Amino acid sequence: MSSTVTPELSARLGYLLKHAQERLRGLTTAALAPHGIDGRQLAVLLVLAEGEPPSQHEAAGRLGIDRTTMVGLLDALEEKRLVARRPDARDRRRNVVALTDTGRRTLAAARTASTEAERRFLERLTASQAEQFRVLLRTVVLDA
Amino acid sequence: MSSTVTPELSARLGYLLKHAQERLRGLTTAALAPHGIDGRQLAVLLVLAEGEPPSQHEAAGRLGIDRTTMVGLLDALEEKRLVARRPDARDRRRNVVALTDTGRRTLAAARTASTEAERRFLERLTASQAEQFRVLLRTVVLDA
DNA sequence: TATTGTTATACTCTATAACTATA
DNA sequence: TATAGTTATAGAGTATAACAATA
Numbered sequence: 484m485s486s487t488v489t490p491e492l493s494a495r496l497g498y499l500l501k502h503a504q505e506r507l508r509g510l511t512t513a514a515l516a517p518h519g520i521d522g523r524q525l526a527v528l529l530v531l532a533e534g535e536p537p538s539q540h541e542a543a544g545r546l547g548i549d550r551t552t553m554v555g556l557l558d559a560l561e562e563k564r565l566v567a568r569r570p571d572a573r574d575r576r577r578n579v580v581a582l583t584d585t586g587r588r589t590l591a592a593a594r595t596a597s598t599e600a601e602r603r604f605l606e607r608l609t610a611s612q613a614e615q616f617r618v619l620l621r622t623v624v625l626d627a
Numbered sequence: 628m629s630s631t632v633t634p635e636l637s638a639r640l641g642y643l644l645k646h647a648q649e650r651l652r653g654l655t656t657a658a659l660a661p662h663g664i665d666g667r668q669l670a671v672l673l674v675l676a677e678g679e680p681p682s683q684h685e686a687a688g689r690l691g692i693d694r695t696t697m698v699g700l701l702d703a704l705e706e707k708r709l710v711a712r713r714p715d716a717r718d719r720r721r722n723v724v725a726l727t728d729t730g731r732r733t734l735a736a737a738r739t740a741s742t743e744a745e746r747r748f749l750e751r752l753t754a755s756q757a758e759q760f761r762v763l764l765r766t767v768v769l770d771a
Numbered sequence: 772t773a774t775t776g777t778t779a780t781a782c783t784c785t786a787t788a789a790c791t792a793t794a
Numbered sequence: 795t796a797t798a799g800t801t802a803t804a805g806a807g808t809a810t811a812a813c814a815a816t817a
Contacts, residue, residue, distance in 0.1 A: 487689045488769065489677045496745045497655060497666050499764045500648045506768060507641055522641055523807090533633045540775060545631045549809060554777060568776095576775040576816045601640045607766050616763045620643045622751050623760070624650060625632065667784095684798060693786055698800060712799095720793045720798045 507604045514600035518593045519563060525597055527556050528582065528590040531566060536581040538571065565589055651748045658744035662737045663707060669741055671700050672726065672734040675710060680725040682715065709733055 492498050511522045530545045543553040557580060560566040565586035571577040582590060605613040636642050655666045674689045687697040701724060704710040709730035715721040749757040
């Protein structure tokens with residue numbers, strides 16, 4: 484975790500991205516802990532809240548994970564009563580997954596906490612640098 | 628891997644950093660494959676090349692990983708004759724780890740290949756944007 | 772035949788605990 | 795007593811294969 488920085492290694496993009504992710508994960512995990520979820524679970528809640536309540540398979544697709552991985556994530560969230568599975572009446576192979584009322588409240592609070600973690604992650608940058616950082620990151624990642 | 632981008636999720640820094648890392652890893656892995664190593668192994672070679680040849684424990688410290696993890700990394704690199712362990716004459720508990728001649732040649736070629744992967748990772752940015760991206764990333768990660 | 776959810780299983784990466792040999 | 799290297803083991807997190815239910 485805490486590495487004795489060597490100049491050439493720390494100039495590598497791979498090193499920087501890895502450590503950026505580690506730092507943000509630490510901040511996010513701490514910020515979300517009071518709400519009883521972690522970053523991956525927040526991502527699931529966000530995906531369930533956006534657009535039509537999806538099937539498990541669709542939700543996995545939106546997140547870019549396997550449907551078998553989604554099973555375990557939903558098990559944990561359902562155990563906390565944040566989401567509910569119900570069979571799709573029109574295709575009984577599918578489960579429609581929706582947020583519960585508790586899930587919606589938790590999502591709202593967790594979203595705020597996560598945004599605050601992002602703010603702290605970027606706090607060494609000026610506002611315009613922070614905005615620029617987001618823009619550059621999106622350019623590099625999206626619109627492939 | 629390929630996620631159906633949902634607007635709110637893809638605006639999250641965690642999402643962007645994760646996917647940035649995935650994209651760079653893909654490019655780097657492909658660029659390094661002809662040289663028979665991956666990104667983690669390149670990081671080890673870089674660390675061994677910088678400053679005094681370290682012990683396994685020191686090398687692990689420079690990388691920020693556990694000494695037990697270093698064992699396996701060095702096993703793989705030694706099997707490929709890229710590094711050599713020799714007992715430290717002054718403290719026979721320690722192994723000094725150094726690059727072989729082959730290791731130095733591989734490192735030189737792999738470093739070039741990795742730099743080229745970084746260039747492709749950033750190719751949607753102008754030169755000054757790419758430089759700015761590195762600066763912002765370093766600011767956020769380093770000089771904690 | 773194909774798809775959804777599930778389980779069993781395995782693989783990768785990492786760490787902790789315990790052993791050994793040295794100090 | 796403490797440290798370096800090693801091994802055994804375990805825990806995340808992920809995926810593939812196979813199965814039951816349904817289409």
